[in-house]
Amino acid sequence: xxxxxxxxxxxxxxxxxxxxxxxxxxxxxxxxxxxxxxxxxxxxxxxxxxxxxxxxxxxxxxxxxxxxxxxxxxxxxxxxxxxxxxxxxxxxxxxxxxxxxxxxxxxxxxxxxxxxxxxxxxxxxxxxxxxxxxxxxxxxxxxxxxxxxxxxxxxxxxxxxxxxxxxxxxxxxxxxxxxxxxxxxxxxxxxxxxxxxxxxxxxxxxxxxxxxxxxxxxxxxxxxxxxxxxxxxxxxxxxxxxxxxxxxxxxxx
Amino acid sequence: xxxxxxxxxxxxxxxxxxxxxxxxxxxxxxxxxxxxxxxxxxxxxxxxxxxxxxxxxxxxxxxxxxxxxxxxxxxxxxxxxxxxxxxxxxxxxxxxxxxxxxxxxxxxxxxxxxxxxxxxxxxxxxxxxxxxxxxxxxxxxxxxxxxxxxxxxxxxxxxxxxxxxxxxxxxxxxxxxxxxxxxxxxxxxxxxxxxxxxxxxxxxxxxxxxxxxxxxxxxxxxxxxxxxxxxxxxxxxxxxxxxxxxxxxxxxxxxx
Numbered sequence: 008x009x010x011x012x013x014x015x016x017x018x019x020x021x022x023x024x025x026x027x028x029x030x031x032x033x034x035x036x037x038x039x040x041x042x043x044x045x046x047x048x049x050x051x052x053x054x055x056x057x058x059x060x061x062x063x064x065x066x067x068x069x070x071x072x073x074x075x076x077x078x079x080x081x082x083x084x085x086x087x088x089x090x091x092x093x094x095x096x097x098x099x100x101x102x103x104x105x106x107x108x109x110x111x112x113x114x115x116x117x118x119x120x121x122x123x124x125x126x127x128x129x130x131x132x133x134x135x136x137x138x139x140x141x142x143x144x145x146x147x148x149x150x151x152x153x154x155x156x157x158x159x160x161x162x163x164x165x166x167x168x169x170x171x172x173x174x175x176x177x178x179x180x181x182x183x184x185x186x187x188x189x190x191x192x193x194x195x196x197x198x199x200x201x202x203x204x205x206x207x208x209x210x211x212x213x214x215x216x217x218x219x220x221x222x223x224x225x226x227x228x229x230x231x232x233x234x235x236x237x238x239x240x241x242x243x244x245x246x247x248x249x250x251x252x253x254x255x256x257x258x259x260x
Numbered sequence: 261x262x263x264x265x266x267x268x269x270x271x272x273x274x275x276x277x278x279x280x281x282x283x284x285x286x287x288x289x290x291x292x293x294x295x296x297x298x299x300x301x302x303x304x305x306x307x308x309x310x311x312x313x314x315x316x317x318x319x320x321x322x323x324x325x326x327x328x329x330x331x332x333x334x335x336x337x338x339x340x341x342x343x344x345x346x347x348x349x350x351x352x353x354x355x356x357x358x359x360x361x362x363x364x365x366x367x368x369x370x371x372x373x374x375x376x377x378x379x380x381x382x383x384x385x386x387x388x389x390x391x392x393x394x395x396x397x398x399x400x401x402x403x404x405x406x407x408x409x410x411x412x413x414x415x416x417x418x419x420x421x422x423x424x425x426x427x428x429x430x431x432x433x434x435x436x437x438x439x440x441x442x443x444x445x446x447x448x449x450x451x452x453x454x455x456x457x458x459x460x461x462x463x464x465x466x467x468x469x470x471x472x473x474x475x476x477x478x479x480x481x482x483x484x485x486x487x488x489x490x491x492x493x494x495x496x497x498x499x500x501x502x503x504x505x506x507x508x509x510x511x512x513x514x515x516x
Binding site: 013044047048051056057059060062067068069070071072073086092093094095096097100101102104106108109110111112149150178193196197198199201202205210211215 | 270281282283285289295298300301302303305306309310313314318319321323327328329330331333368386388389390391392393394395396397399422430473474476478504506509510511515516
């Protein structure tokens with residue numbers, strides 16, 4: 008499908024005199040920054056909502072007389088997530104829900120639009136994994152390269168390495184859909200509209216637990232993502248996510 | 261990479277950025293323009309979307325007896341505690357009357373005995389509290405639609421308001437809640453007289469509580485004392501359609 012966007016990463020890099028290459032398409036860049044804000048809001052407000060009942064259960068039901076598998080008190084003294092991690096910072100369930108349920112729409116529909124755009128502009132091909140890339144030796148090689156702070160294949164520097172592909176595929180096609188679907192399962196009206204949600208996750212309280220685990224996995228992804236951006240050259244990385252242009256490493260301007 | 265920008269400095273900047281974003285969220289969350297323009301719009305957006313995605317009468321899941329919570333906890337008011345309510349408890353609610361009025365053709369007051377003599381619906385459903393916990397129990401009572409039929413709700417009525425006997429907060433404001441006609445006429449929307457085959461306890465809202473199974477717990481008004489059909493929620497208490505909506509900005513639509 009023809010688009011005005013350069014097919015980032017799928018096509019050979021368009022070299023400029025200073026070795027700047029077009030790295031990220033417009034859809035990717037918009038979605039990235041919208042998500043940067045949205046996911047932070049979702050994590051902060053979600054942790055505040057957790058404070059309203061800081062226990063997690065498996066199954067259809069779960070309340071004070073039932074046995075939780077997780078209590079916030081096993082992580083934080085006082086049994087509540089501290090204010091510097093929550094939105095708002097003072098206990099306010101109603102306001103946290105307003106943040107969470109409004110921004111949930113941005114997260115959900117943003118993901119949907121990104122998936123459509125990635126298929127349309129060819130970006131989805133950048134995540135295609137070949138079987139040989141997944142061989143244990145290839146994976147080990149890439150891990151060693153990461154530990155040596157070498158993140159790019161000199162022959163094709165704009166291509167994702169296999170650990171990147173795995174991380175983004177898990178994030179975009181597993182964790183984000185999971186956090187959205189388990190979120191919907193907690194809605195009593197959605198359970199009536201789509202009863203299969205309850206069967207898929209084994210009940211509302213199981214969905215609530217999986218929602219929390221998926222959210223914490225996304226938080227873990229963000230942490231590693233930020234560390235690697237810093238390690239791989241933050242100015243170049245951040246500029247490429249704003250303007251789209253990325254300088255091929257190892258070349259001085 | 262510039263020598264002036266150290267990695268440690270950047271990590272610090274990220275942390276500071278995230279921190280100030282959280283602080284900024286506090287300020288934004290209190291800003292009336294941001295609330296009106298975005299934050300408090302989600303309530304309507306989610307209601308419209310969910311209504312679009314579901315059938316009018318789509319039923320909430322009903323469970324098997326072996327899936328019920330061993331203990332069904334209480335929440336909200338455990339006992340209205342007013343002299344008037346205490347007298348009703350002492351007389352086993354024989355004098356409790358629930359007028360159905362407002363935009364109806366035949367205002368009618370129902371006694372608990374009258375409700376008990378109507379066709380009753382029993383349903384084992386999940387109660388989802390806004391706080392996050394769930395409990396499964398069996399509720400029995402007549403459909404709200406049956407009462408509304410007897411009273412003859414006018415076409416101009418858009419909401420059904422439930423006025424309750426419990427008083428909350430320092431101001432001792434009466435609890436109330438409201439639902440629209442879609443939920444009011446839903447087959448599972450009942451006025452529960454019993455939980456787990458026993459007459460409602462005081463803690464669970466004796467003698468009558470609303471069950472509106474596709475919404476969160478705070479919509480399920482307890483100690484129902486009057487049912488009013490209205491065209492608009494504006495004139496009632498704070499105008500937002502419910503006690504928690506008025507005093508603490510909870511969403512009016514609690515399907516999510």
